[in-house]
Amino acid sequence: MWDYSDKVKEHFFSPKNAGAVDGANAIGDVGSISCGDALRLTLKVNPDTETIEDAGFQTFGCGSAIASSSVLTEIIKGMSLDDALKVTNQDIADELDGLPPEKMHCSVMGREALQAAVANYRGEEWSDDHEEGALVCKCFAVDAVLIEDTIRANGLKTVEEVTNYTKAGGGCSSCHEGIEEILEMVLAEAGEDFDPTAAAATATPAGEPVKLSPFQRMKKIEAILDEIRPQLQRDHGDVELIDVDGKNIFVKMTGACSGCQMASATLDGIQTRLVEGLGEFVKVVPASAAQLAAVGA
Amino acid sequence: MSDQGIYLDNNATTMVDPTVVEVMLPYFSEQFGNPSSLHQFGNKVGMALKKARKQVQALLGAEHDSEIIFTSCGTESDSTAILSALKAQPERKEIITTVVEHPAVLSLCEYLEKEGYKVHYLKVDNKGRLDLNTYQNLLSDKVAIVSVMWANNETGTFFPVEQMATMAKAAGVMFHTDAVQAVGKVPINLKESAIDMLSVSGHKLHAPKGIGVLYLKRGVRFRPLLRGGHQERGRRAGTEAAASIIALGRAAEMAMEHMEYENTCVKAMRDRLEEGILASVSHCFVTGDPDNRLPNTANIAFEYIEGEAILLLLNKMGIAASSGSACTSGSLEPSHVMRAMDIPYTAAHGTVRFSFSRYNTMEEVEKVIAAVPPIVAQLRKLSPYWDGEGPLEEPEKAFAPTYA
Incomplete structure (x- = not known):
């Protein structure tokens, strides 16, 4: 059984706004019956204020699909259309206190139904911008289609590169066989063989690392962390530099990163980037309570 | 049972029968010996294993108790059977199975396809039945093994495995059946059948999880999956899971009753x-x-x-x-x-x-x-x-x- 949050259970067992809205003037139908999830979202939009006055859903789907639909209607009721369009699938998942990785697509379906309904209201044609594949990486919820497309678009050749671009395989590493299979398949299309021993291409040019002064080194560390930051923020997390002591770089993980079960994998990722960027071995360590107190963090 | 709710998922797994638990418990503590040992600690366990083998033999209607090989689960039995047939007949590069097999067989077959084997997947009609003419036409001296389940885990539908085994035998092809859902629920009489290998899973018939059986008809060419000690006559190395084997023996006896x-x-x-x-x-x-x-x-x-x-x-x-x-x-x-x-x-x-x-x-x-x-x-x-x-x-x- 899935490890559903109490919020998911609550919205599944007692869904809000089930059924079609009377006098709806916006309808969004999305989903795929072959995958077992489909959703019709009906909205009543006030034409003068462009505010969603009422929302209802009809869902063919599992517990989390029904819960995602229910919570979506609660989120958007009373919102203006423009604000509603800013609702992300992560917002839906957050409102449910999280979804299992295999079930994140339920929140995506909710967001897409909303977009489709707004397009329908505005008389626009809505088309889906992505195709969903079989889930490969369970740690970061990355599917096969995304991996395949990313390999093609960026000419990737190794599992490590796939991890760098998509995060897939960056956690427990159980899916590396699956990633290798996708690499084999895509490379074979171009008449190339997958080489498991090939080194990942690094962005940093080869050559002797330039000797940095302590101040330059500190600036460099901060610059590298700033590069990583958008990725963390996309997952509602962040990282803060607390101290540098020789090879040890002390950081504080904040937001969704703090207490995240993937925090150690994230630290490993940050460490790899710092090692590459600085051209020397460093160790990224979570800052101690005393260190945090010293900087008032 | 009803105080815990109503359990209608017995094809997934079953409760270990309380009397089965009772017979296995002493083999964790006072009867802890290794059955391979010569001393009294091991010897008694060895005798108990012998009894369990007889009990399983009886449930399967096998001619000899040495045709019973204890494994860790149904999946291991399936893998052992199919891979053994391929190893023993390296010139044969084809496998016949069905589209509705359990992943224990299907995933292995898909993997073997990548290794260069040709796998024929028999289709089913809308009631889940096979077309035996198609099957007959696929049997040839290129086929190493046929693996077809006795009863489907989702629908319970039977395949005519005894008839299919006879057809395979006539064509000189080995026949394996994954019978994990059937054993204990329907009478089985292997000594009268042409089935060469058959997989059993203990936890489907009120024995514990982690114990299985591969039935291997005497004289069928065999290559072990696990090599090592002499356990199971060298056909499945590894110290016997004594308590679980003894439990399965008792569970087999109860299934017959x-x-x-x-x-x-x-x-x-x-x-x-x-x-x-x-x-x-x-x-x-x-x-x-x-x-x-x-x-x-x-x-x-x-x-x-x-x-x-x-x-x-x-x-x-x-x-x-x-x-x-x-x-x-x-x-x-x-x-x-x-x-x-x-x-x-x-x-x-x-x-x-x-x-x-x-x-x-x-x-x-x-x-x-x-x-x-x-x-x-x-x-x-x-x-x-x-x-x-x-x-x-x-x-x-x-x-x-x-x-x-």
């Missing part, structure tokens, strides 16, 4: 459940071949609703079952068994399997019959394919969502 009960009383409960649900819920049907299946399995497709949602609501009422929907397994497709039978998606995702054991009661059956209709109605009320009392007209046209 209850064979009649299984095929009368358990079957009557299953039939009553189906009849009760079909009479009170519209737009649902039994999948598989109702006239030729396990006595304990009912698989019902509830149209226009999704299986995981049904299971969650059943679970809330203390009723345990399973589903072939994509969502219960986290995959993108509903059960391969339902797809193979060409069950439409609007029904395949709503399939629920109720599987019984001798521990269920008619009282439980009546409770489930009462619980199901309101659950189905509740979910259909949410379904975009449903309107009031019935499905929309041409439901798949009336609601045709954008693929997302």
Whole structure:
């Protein structure tokens, strides 16, 4: 059984706004019956204020699909259309206190139904911008289609590169066989063989690392962390530099990163980037309570 | 059992029978010896294993007790059988199996395809039945092994494995059957059959998890999966899981004692459940071949609703079952068994399997019959394919969502 949050259970067992809205003037139908999830979202939009006055859903789907639909209607009721369009699938998942990785697509379906309904209201044609594949990486919820497309678009050749671009395989590493299979398949299309021993291409040019002064080194560390930051923020997390002591770089993980079960994998990722960027071995360590107190963090 | 709820998922796993637990317990403590040891500690365990082997032999109707090889599970038995046939006959590069096998066989076959083997997957009709003419035409001296399940885990539908084994034998091809769902529920008499290898899983017949059997007919060429010690006559190395083997022996004996009960009383409960649900819920049907299946399995497709949602609501009422929907397994497709039978998606995702054991009661059956209709109605009320009392007209046209 899935490890559903109490919020998911609550919205599944007692869904809000089930059924079609009377006098709806916006309808969004999305989903795929072959995958077992489909959703019709009906909205009543006030034409003068462009505010969603009422929302209802009809869902063919599992517990989390029904819960995602229910919570979506609660989120958007009373919102203006423009604000509603800013609702992300992560917002839906957050409102449910999280979804299992295999079930994140339920929140995506909710967001897409909303977009489709707004397009329908505005008389626009809505088309889906992505195709969903079989889930490969369970740690970061990355599917096969995304991996395949990313390999093609960026000419990737190794599992490590796939991890760098998509995060897939960056956690427990159980899916590396699956990633290798996708690499084999895509490379074979171009008449190339997958080489498991090939080194990942690094962005940093080869050559002797330039000797940095302590101040330059500190600036460099901060610059590298700033590069990583958008990725963390996309997952509602962040990282803060607390101290540098020789090879040890002390950081504080904040937001969704703090207490995240993937925090150690994230630290490993940050460490790899710092090692590459600085051209020397460093160790990224979570800052101690005393260190945090010293900087008032 | 009823204080813990109503357990109708016995094709997934069964409760270890309390008397089975009782016979195995001493082998964790006072009888801890290694059966290979010469001293009295080991010797007694060795004698107990011998008895268990006889008990399993009797349940399978095997000619010799040395045809019983204890393994760790059904999956190990399946892998051992198929890989042995390939190793022993390296010139044969083809395998025949079916599209509705358990992943224990299907995933291995898909892997073997990547290794260069040719796998023929026999298709089924909408009742889950095979076409034996197609099968006959595929048998040749290129085929290393046929692996076909005795009874399907989702629908309970039987395949005519004894007949298929005879056909394979006539063509000089080895025959294996994954019988994990059938053993203990239907009489089996291997000494009268042409079946070369057969897989058993202990936990499907009230023995513990982690113990299985591979039946290997005397004289069939064999190559072990695990090499090492001399255990199981060198055919499966590794110190015997003594307590579990002894438990399986007792469970096998009890299964024989209850064979009649299984095929009368358990079957009557299953039939009553189906009849009760079909009479009170519209737009649902039994999948598989109702006239030729396990006595304990009912698989019902509830149209226009999704299986995981049904299971969650059943679970809330203390009723345990399973589903072939994509969502219960986290995959993108509903059960391969339902797809193979060409069950439409609007029904395949709503399939629920109720599987019984001798521990269920008619009282439980009546409770489930009462619980199901309101659950189905509740979910259909949410379904975009449903309107009031019935499905929309041409439901798949009336609601045709954008693929997302």
